[in-house]
Amino acid sequence: MSAEPDGEHPRALLALYDEALPQVYGYFVRRCGDRGTAEDLTSETFLAAMDAARKPEPPPLTVPWLIGVARHKLADHYRRGHDRVTVPVAEMPEPDDPDDTWDAHLDRIVAEQVLARLASQHRLALVLRYLDNLSVPECAELLGRTVHATEALLVRARRAFREQYPRPEGGLP
Helix, strand or coil: CCCCCCCHHHHHHHHHHHHHHHHHHHHHHHHHCEHHHHHHHHHHHHHHHHHHHCCCCCCCCCHHHHHHHHHHHHHHHHHHCCCCCCCECCCCCCCCCCCCCHHHHHHHHHHHHHHHHCCHHHHHHHHHHHHCCCCHHHHHHHHCCCHHHHHHHHHHHHHHHHHHCCCCCCCCC
């Protein structure tokens, strides 16, 4: 049993909420493509975190831990295969970086638009592997697949991405 008085960990989570909310919501917005889903998954993440904080031996209540919970909620969401009406999210402002070139900025916008058009399983696999920098075995665990099946999914997802990504001349391959 924890030496903390009852209610101490939930209060710690509430204290972390203001710092963590924009980061958790931002995590979902960049990966879901619609506001409603991002809001729902953010709520699910904080509800799961509150449940964990009430346990006798709660996990460390930190922003990285919450992002880990968010990653699992996103994987669960795509595993359930939610198809819902979506409301597009406004473009996220890019941080001011004098080293960033305009072409790189445009490439990122195009890549995010291509990701949004992919099938959810392809999008999730690519996001986990290349945006979240997870290893293939870590992706497989989150996706509920074998490593071999995840590698095959990544091959298909990369192919689908390349097919949708416009050529330099402006057309599709």
